[in-house]
Amino acid sequence: MxxxxxxxxxxxxxxxxxxxxxxxxxxxxxxxxxxxxxxxxxxxxxxxxxxxxxxxxxxxxxxxxxxxxxxxxxxxxxxxxxxxxxxxxxxxxxxxxxxSRTRRERTEVYDxxxxxxxxxxxxxxxxxxxxxxxxxxxxxxxxxxxxxxxxxxxxxxxxxxxxxxxxxxxxxxxxxxxxxxxxxxxxxxxxxxxxxxxxxxxxxxxxxxGGRALLVSLADNAYHYRTELERPLEAMNLRLPRPLELFVLAFNLHSVHHRHPGLHWHELRGAFHAEADEWHLGWGTAVVRQLRGPIPESALRRR
Structure with a gap:
């Protein structure tokens, strides 16, 4: 191995x-x-x-x-x-x-x-x-x-x-x-x-x-946008066609990664299936919806 x-x-x-x-x-x-x-x-x-x-x-x-x-x-x-x-x-x-998702780091949230x-x-x-x-x-x-x-x-x-x-x-x-x-x-x-x-x-x-800057910045918080607050392990798995998932080295399995940060990228898919994890959104949908802008804290308070 x-x-x-x-x-x-x-x-x-x-x-x-x-x-x-x-x-x-x-x-x-x-x-x-x-x-x-x-x-x-x-x-x-x-x-x-x-x-x-x-x-x-x-x-x-x-x-x-x-x-x-x-x-x-x-x-x-x-x-x-x-x-x-x-x-x-x-x-x-x-x-x-x-x-992540605490007061110190919640990019889109405002009071x-x-x-x-x-x-x-x-x-x-x-x-x-x-x-x-x-x-x-x-x-x-x-x-x-x-x-x-x-x-x-x-x-x-x-x-x-x-x-x-x-x-x-x-x-x-x-x-x-x-x-x-x-x-x-x-x-x-x-x-x-x-x-x-x-x-x-x-x-x-x-x-x-400049293209790199746009790609990096757009993708950074897409996995966390509108997720629940005060939960550092909270993240989304974003659906991609399998070839693209391999291209990004399974970075789209972000919820799995946050729960198991020590796993190699090629082990994330196995953990996804082993834990019966779910897809939250498509990758493109998650990226584009960030354009809606900042979200009031009250809309995301932990249930």
Missing amino acids: AARQTLISGVLTTAAAGTLVLQLLILPVWLLPADPRWGWLLVPLALTTVPLWSLIHEGIHGTLLRDRTWNDRLARVLATGYGAPFSLLKAGHLLHHRY PTVTTWLAAARGYYPRLLGGLYVLEAASVVLAAMPAAGWRWLVRRTDSLDSVTGLLFERVSKRDTLRRFRVEALAVVVTYAGSAVGYGRHAWMLAVAV
């Missing part, structure tokens, strides 16, 4: 790394100078963001490889191509598992006694339509901040209504901050170098990254 898992992870990681090398190096340096129409390759390459994130997600939970050191190394390389430091992605995702729908919408829609990824990628600018600056940032963002302060606190720990800085530098060098390679076609890279 361990050998099989290593083989599967190796093949998938190599494929993901290949798509990143194609997008960030081969396309700008060799293909585009020969014919700008090669730029259309960026459309399907943008779609590979979904399995790319799924592999990084495996790395976050330590299920990419059994050896934790190599698990983190591979995930760190993939996160560099994704465009954000792995340390930040890991800390943020683990906080999501702990605080009508404190704010209005319109005020909530001003923050909700930019995050939904690309802002989440933009914030992840923009975190690289914090790499230059000294330790004292991080302590100030933790104090400024600490709130019972957000995980931001907790996220900065976790990243600011000495060893984690050192890794974060190295990862942020790797992201900056990778994308700055690629942009130079694209030259006058750099706008194509910007559009591709």
Whole structure:
């Protein structure tokens, strides 16, 4: 079983790394100078963001490889191509598992006694339509901040209504901050170098990254939108045709994952059947209905 898992992870990681090398190096340096129409390759390459994130997600939970050191190394390389430091992605995702649907993390929920729908919408829609990824990628600018600056940032963002302060606190720990800085530098060098390679076609890279931002941000909360509050394990299984389920590495079986975060992606379908779990919505329906916007807290209070 361990050998099989290593083989599967190796093949998938190599494929993901290949798509990143194609997008960030081969396309700008060799293909585009020969014919700008090669730029259309960026459309399907943008779609590979979904399995790319799924592999990084495996790395976050330590299920990419059994050896934790190599698990983190591979995930760190993939996160560099994704465009954000792995340390930040890991800390943020683990906080999501702990605080999802609580006051600290319920993206679409607002308290009508404190704010209005319109005020909530001003923050909700930019995050939904690309802002989440933009914030992840923009975190690289914090790499230059000294330790004292991080302590100030933790104090400024600490709130019972957000995980931001907790996220900065976790990243600011000495060893984690050192890794974060190295990862942020790797992201900056990778994308700055690629942009130079694209030259006058750099706008194509910007559009591709914009597509990634939209995909990541739209999908992030679709599994939790309108689910019950104060239940961190609450999530939805979203129906996809089986080939697409394999393409996203079973990330659509999100309710199963939240109950069993230590399972490998290819074990989720078995757990789904073993527990007689259910489909909650279709994936497309779940993504689109988020456009309805923020929801008052009173509509989702635990029954």
